[in-house]
Amino acid sequence: MATVPMTLLTIVAEEVLEQRLVRALHDAGIAGYTVTPARGEGARGLRHGANGANIRLETITTTEAADGLLDHLRAHYFANYAIVAWLSDVRVAREEKYQPEHR
Amino acid sequence: MLARARRRHPITFRSVHALDIFDLARVNLTSPAVLAFVLGALSVAIRSDLRLPEAVYQFLSIYLLFAVGLKGGVALSAASPGEVLGPAFAAIMLSAAIPLAAYPTVRLLGRLRIQDAASIAAHYGSVSVVTYTAAAAYLARIGEPVEAFLPALLALMEMPGIIVALVIAQWRLGTSSGLGEAVRETMTGRSVVLLGGGLIIGLLAGTDGVGPVRPLFVDLFAGVLVLFLLDLGISAAQRARDVLRGGRFLVAFGITAPLVFGTVGAFTGTLVGLSPGGATVLATLSASASYIAAPAAVRIALPEANPGLSLAAALAITFPFNLVVGIPVYHQVAQWLHRLPFLAG
Numbered sequence: 424m425a426t427v428p429m430t431l432l433t434i435v436a437e438e439v440l441e442q443r444l445v446r447a448l449h450d451a452g453i454a455g456y457t458v459t460p461a462r463g464e465g466a467r468g469l470r471h472g473a474n475g476a477n478i479r480l481e482t483i484t485t486t487e488a489a490d491g492l493l494d495h496l497r498a499h500y501f502a503n504y505a506i507v508a509w510l511s512d513v514r515v516a517r518e519e520k521y522q523p524e525h526r
Numbered sequence: 527m528l529a530r531a532r533r534r535h536p537i538t539f540r541s542v543h544a545l546d547i548f549d550l551a552r553v554n555l556t557s558p559a560v561l562a563f564v565l566g567a568l569s570v571a572i573r574s575d576l577r578l579p580e581a582v583y584q585f586l587s588i589y590l591l592f593a594v595g596l597k598g599g600v601a602l603s604a605a606s607p608g609e610v611l612g613p614a615f616a617a618i619m620l621s622a623a624i625p626l627a628a629y630p631t632v633r634l635l636g637r638l639r640i641q642d643a644a645s646i647a648a649h650y651g652s653v654s655v656v657t658y659t660a661a662a663a664y665l666a667r668i669g670e671p672v673e674a675f676l677p678a679l680l681a682l683m684e685m686p687g688i689i690v691a692l693v694i695a696q697w698r699l700g701t702s703s704g705l706g707e708a709v710r711e712t713m714t715g716r717s718v719v720l721l722g723g724g725l726i727i728g729l730l731a732g733t734d735g736v737g738p739v740r741p742l743f744v745d746l747f748a749g750v751l752v753l754f755l756l757d758l759g760i761s762a763a764q765r766a767r768d769v770l771r772g773g774r775f776l777v778a779f780g781i782t783a784p785l786v787f788g789t790v791g792a793f794t795g796t797l798v799g800l801s802p803g804g805a806t807v808l809a810t811l812s813a814s815a816s817y818i819a820a821p822a823a824v825r826i827a828l829p830e831a832n833p834g835l836s837l838a839a840a841l842a843i844t845f846p847f848n849l850v851v852g853i854p855v856y857h858q859v860a861q862w863l864h865r866l867p868f869l870a871g
Contacts (some may be wrong), residue, residue, distance in 0.1 A: 438827045458582050465626050465833070473761035473817050475825075485624065503829035506623055 426514040429521050430489040431481060434496070435461050437507035438476045447495050449484060452523035456482040467505040475504070483515060488523045550854045554664055558847055559871020562752045566759020567846075570766075577600055578757045586820060588790075591655055591720035594745040598677020598721075600736050612798040615806065617679040617834035618686050618813050620794055624649040625691035631783075636775040638835070644695030645824045648784055649840045650687040652816030653685015654701055655717070656758065657845060659751055661810035661853045665803045670857065672803035684819050685809050688712055692827045694760045708827030742745040761841060768838035774836065778802040780843025788813030788848075788856045796863040805863065809856035813848055815840035 434444060441458065448456055460480040484492075494503050500506050515521060554560060569576040577768075602610065602670060625647035634644040658680050665672055689712075692705050712718060736743075767777060791812025795805030817840050824831055 437825070439822050462580060473758055474764055474837060475821065476584075500829075504825075513563070 427518045429483050429513055429515045429518060430484050430486045430491040431511045431513045432492055432508065433511070434480045434506065434508040435463070435477055436480070436500070436508075437504055438478050440500065440504060440506065441478050441480070444480055445479045447492060451484075451488050451492055451495075452525055453482055453484050453488060453492075454524065455468050455520070457481055461484060465507070477504075483513060483521045484523055485521070486510070529754045534785045541827055542860075547760045550668060550857070551694055553776065553852065554854050556665065557667065558752050559748075559755045562756040562757040562823070563849060564654070565580045565844065566756040566761075567763040568759075569759055570763035572796045577760060578753070581696040583757050586750060587804075588716065588720060589743075589750055590659065590747075590754060591717055591818075593747050594655055594659060595681065595724020596728040596736060596743050597738075598675065598681065598731055599725040600731070601674030601676075601728075602678050602725065603729045603732045605673075609673075609799075610675050610678065613675075613679060613795070613800055613804070614796045616681055616794045617808065617811065618795070618867070619680045620787075620791055620808070621653070621683040623653055623804045624674075624812065625667040625687050625694060627787075628783060629694050630649075630693065632779060636702075638699045640695060641828045642801060642832035642835050644691050645828055645836045646839055647694065648688045648691035648781075648824050649815045649817070649820040650787065650844075651691050652685070652820040653683045653687075653811045654750070654814035654816055654840070654848075655818070656678065656754060657810055657814035657848050657853075658807065660849055661807050661856075662753075664853050665752070665806060665857070670803040670805055670806070671801060673801060676804060677721075677726060679808060680811060681718075681725055683769075684805060685712055685719065688823050690821055692823070695828055704845070705827060708823045709852050711826050712819055712823040715819055715822050717816075726779060735817060758808060758841070758845070762846060763842070765834070765838045765842040768834040769842050772835050772838050776839050777843055780839045781847050784813035784815075784844050784848055784852050788852060789859055792856055792860040792863055796860065796866075802860045803859070805860035806853070809860060810848065810853055813852055813856065814845075815843045817845070824871040827834070 436444065439471075445456065457480070459479045459481075461477040463477065493508060493510070495507065503523050543607050625644075629632045629643050629647040632638050633640065636643070638646070658677075662672065662676070689705075690736075692708055701755055719739045788809040790811035794812075795808035796802075800808060810828060817837060820840075821833060821837060824836065825833060
């Protein structure tokens with residue numbers, strides 16, 4: 424099966440942001456994503472239980488849409504929240520599945 | 527049942543001799559719940575690999591919130607509106623008033639930023655479900671009767687303090703963003719939905735309806751609480767570094783605030799006609815600081831506030847203080863206030 428290059432956006436952030444991050448994805452026209460619970464340690468300390476949990480949110484989209492989302496994170500969340508995000512190159516089949524809908 | 531509990535614990539409850547206080551302290555310190563909290567904290571100190579999975583923590587907190595709501599709802603279905611109204615009004619007023627006292631104290635004495643002072647005020651204005659259940663368990667152990675509708679007061683005290691603290695922050699910061707979202711976040715957050723929802727379900731189902739689920743939500747409750755406290759001990763110990771960073775003021779506030787708010791709560795409870803046990807619970811609610819509802823709301827409304835500070839104060843200082851020292855003290859204070867003729871008619 425032929426594969427084409429796409430961009431994987433991965434965000435690890437405090438759980439309290441989940442609904443807002445999902446809203447940002449929807450606003451960018453992205454319909455699909457995966458959320459998994461995550462734990463670990465970072466600049467804002469250990470995150471577990473009553474100290475607040477993390478989520479790992481992943482979505483595959485175009486580089487432009489992923490860049491736009493990173494800008495959104497920079498504008499709203501990077502300064503004050505426990506959050507890291509990165510882009511990686513991936514290859515996918517069925518590329519039409521990952522095209523953002525323009526609204 | 528109460529009479530039987532009293533016979534089993536040969537302690538005099540109507541006097542405040544020094545011996546009684548030590549006996550009561552022993553009863554409190556040797557409860558499995560308190561010891562599990564200590565074990566959790568110790569496990570962090572010795573770098574044990576003990577840790578409850580995140581999903582288990584979530585499950586335990588859901589269970590506790592729902593079970594407390596359910597029990598309160600059943601009790602409410604049997605209570606007359608007249609007896610609940612006064613204490614309910616007092617509970618809302620207390621929750622709203624606490625941030626008004628906490629904010630200037632933290633801001634002026636602690637010299638913390640507006641965001642941090644308001645965040646701490648929100649945590650102390652709201653309540654801790656586990657501290658409430660620990661107080662209820664303590665009173666049950668020593669055979670002190672309480673009003674059955676007290677979980678309704680707990681539910682009423684979740685929100686007002688958070689809202690007042692966030693309004694103070696907006697006023698001082700001159701901004702107007704985030705409050706609506708934070709209120710919505712708190713209203714739809716799991717603690718209000720589960721406590722409030724449990725109350726309504728208990729109210730509708732009544733004693734008979736809840737009968738079949740009693741084994742899960744009533745009989746197992748004390749055991750589940752022990753597991754939850756084990757995990758809270760871990761979380762609290764992980765905050766130790768933040769306590770050190772917060773400095774002497776944070777420690778002093780984390781101990782003084784519950785004593786002051788607890789005494790005010792005991793006074794108010796006695797004034798509105800609660801029993802010594804009921805006044806002890808209202809005192810404990812006033813003295814407790816939230817670590818479920820408040821952190822989530824504050825993260826949304828005051829992102830610049832350092833969550834480490836308020837969680838360290840609420841979870842690593844005030845919570846263990848209330849658990850070990852506070853609850854028995856509020857009980858003594860409530861009993862003492864009850865003997866004042868002009869307070870309790």
